[in-house]
Amino acid sequence: MPCTTILVGKNASYDGSTIIARNEDSPSGQFNAKRMRVVHPQDQPRHYRSVLSHVEIDLPDNPQRYTSVPDADGKEGIWASAGINESNVAMSATETLTSNERVLGADPLVELEAARGVEGEEGYVPERPGGIGEEDLVTLVLPYVRSAREGVRRLGALLEEFGTYEMNGIAFSDVDEVWWLETVGGHHWIARRVPDDCYVTMPNQLGIDDFDLDDALDSQRDFMCSADLAEWMDANHLDLTLDLDLWDDEGDEAAEAPRIFNPRDAFGSHSDADHVYNTPRAWSMHRFLAPHEGWEGPAAAWGPESDDIPWCLIPERKVTIEDVKYVLSLHYQGTEFDPYGHKGTEASRGAYRPIGINRNCQLAVLQISPNLPESCRAIQWMAFGCNAFNALVPLFANVDETPEYLSNTNAHHVSTESFYWANRLVAALADAHFNDCAAHVERYQLAVGSKGHALVAKACREAGQLPYEKATATLQEANAQISDMLREETDGLLSNVLYSASMGMRNAFSRSDG
Numbered sequence: 001m002p003c004t005t006i007l008v009g010k011n012a013s014y015d016g017s018t019i020i021a022r023n024e025d026s027p028s029g030q031f032n033a034k035r036m037r038v039v040h041p042q043d044q045p046r047h048y049r050s051v052l053s054h055v056e057i058d059l060p061d062n063p064q065r066y067t068s069v070p071d072a073d074g075k076e077g078i079w080a081s082a083g084i085n086e087s088n089v090a091m092s093a094t095e096t097l098t099s100n101e102r103v104l105g106a107d108p109l110v111e112l113e114a115a116r117g118v119e120g121e122e123g124y125v126p127e128r129p130g131g132i133g134e135e136d137l138v139t140l141v142l143p144y145v146r147s148a149r150e151g152v153r154r155l156g157a158l159l160e161e162f163g164t165y166e167m168n169g170i171a172f173s174d175v176d177e178v179w180w181l182e183t184v185g186g187h188h189w190i191a192r193r194v195p196d197d198c199y200v201t202m203p204n205q206l207g208i209d210d211f212d213l214d215d216a217l218d219s220q221r222d223f224m225c226s227a228d229l230a231e232w233m234d235a236n237h238l239d240l241t242l243d244l245d246l247w248d249d250e251g252d253e254a255a256e257a258p259r260i261f262n263p264r265d266a267f268g269s270h271s272d273a274d275h276v277y278n279t280p281r282a283w284s285m286h287r288f289l290a291p292h293e294g295w296e297g298p299a300a301a302w303g304p305e306s307d308d309i310p311w312c313l314i315p316e317r318k319v320t321i322e323d324v325k326y327v328l329s330l331h332y333q334g335t336e337f338d339p340y341g342h343k344g345t346e347a348s349r350g351a352y353r354p355i356g357i358n359r360n361c362q363l364a365v366l367q368i369s370p371n372l373p374e375s376c377r378a379i380q381w382m383a384f385g386c387n388a389f390n391a392l393v394p395l396f397a398n399v400d401e402t403p404e405y406l407s408n409t410n411a412h413h414v415s416t417e418s419f420y421w422a423n424r425l426v427a428a429l430a431d432a433h434f435n436d437c438a439a440h441v442e443r444y445q446l447a448v449g450s451k452g453h454a455l456v457a458k459a460c461r462e463a464g465q466l467p468y469e470k471a472t473a474t475l476q477e478a479n480a481q482i483s484d485m486l487r488e489e490t491d492g493l494l495s496n497v498l499y500s501a502s503m504g505m506r507n508a509f510s511r512s513d514g
Helices: 101-106 137-144 148-162 229-235 263-267 272-277 279-289 321-327 419-431 434-463 469-503
Strands: 003-008 018-025 037-039 047-049 056-058 066-068 082-084 090-096 168-173 178-184 188-193 199-202 223-225 360-368 378-384 393-396
Touching: 003 090, 003 168, 003 178, 003 279, 003 321, 018 090, 018 168, 018 178, 018 321, 066 137, 082 137, 082 360, 082 378, 090 137, 090 360, 137 148, 148 168, 148 178, 148 188, 148 223, 178 199, 178 263, 188 229, 199 279, 272 279, 279 321, 321 360, 321 378, 321 434, 378 419, 393 434, 393 469, 419 434, 419 469, 434 469
Parallel strands: none
Antiparallel strands: 003 018, 003 199, 018 360, 037 066, 047 056, 066 082, 082 090, 090 168, 168 178, 178 188, 188 223, 360 378, 378 393
């Protein structure tokens, strides 16, 4: 699944929040309609069976309530995508990652193998289920964890037991920490805590570029991994770190140093396809958040095709929710690569895959704020459809249901009664008339964001003194008010964009009747 992720540590964000955010993009040639819902403990399965891989897993009997953003039709499973549970733990799953032949040969992916022959006859081979994947992960993990670290450990144990059929990156956060887990082959995994003063960019490519194996296998202060990672790497010669410090200046053998390696070199890829599809997205995000690090010109430290673009950096100013939305909507504005721009050539304007594209399904920005009471500190900001033309709206996670405008998506019926389909219509109209519609979109984004912040602040004043469970009704009413505002603003945008696009139709004539 092509996606883009940004993670923000608490000291890098504008208000001390932890923030994890991801675009979910559909595969080429299709759209995956999305909706938002709340899953209650009584609705959580106790025995889970994956639609795609047929793996079956018994689940604990103590799930928590959690929010999710599943597929509207469910034909390929739940695909819960992103959510926040009652313990104010957030999870986003998943960012599809690249790998290489050495890794996949050393620990093959666990793929579904169909039955062969006829049951009861000689030579019959029963079906072999596959592992777990993006369809399953939020459902299997988020209801059962009470911290980001616990999320990493639960998912890691599931990967070791059941394996996976795809390479993925998964984010976890709580009020203090952000963790990023990457699957490595069929059963192995690594995870790193995002430094509190940094942000992370992830564009469909295995990203962690610095890993302390000693810490991961001992104190686990900032790193975690599967228990046999070191032995497996050694047995398969996966560590590509040069042994430059084996000897000291006197020619004697040096003391043993901490084992630090680059997972991107060991487990990832540096392909030609990466240079078109993946690395340019990381470059564009860093170019906005750390503009003076050197991203353009002959002396630039990193270009859009550089293989060593940093996984994390300290931003040049604190990162806001609006910054997160902007970078996850980027289409190379201000460069020769912008498909809506006038710089460069027709070839350069289509050279690299943008972040904000027609196949964006949903964007979930999961914010856990330390400045708000526990009852209302978890906010799930949502957008549907193409991020170049939509707006991000805040919704409280401590609720029993989500507004109908965001939950009523019908995968087979287009309607302006649905926030998902309204955004799809806006984007389809505005894309072909970008310059005529850009001002409408900008005013819409400003209005939704401004009114959203104001309604969140009002609700927190009202619910902030209430215990967690007693604040739910107040926050649910606030979400309803936010949804009403959102629908009014979205209907207004659709009206303005429809008018501008209609005036730009080719089948027009300047002389009026009369």
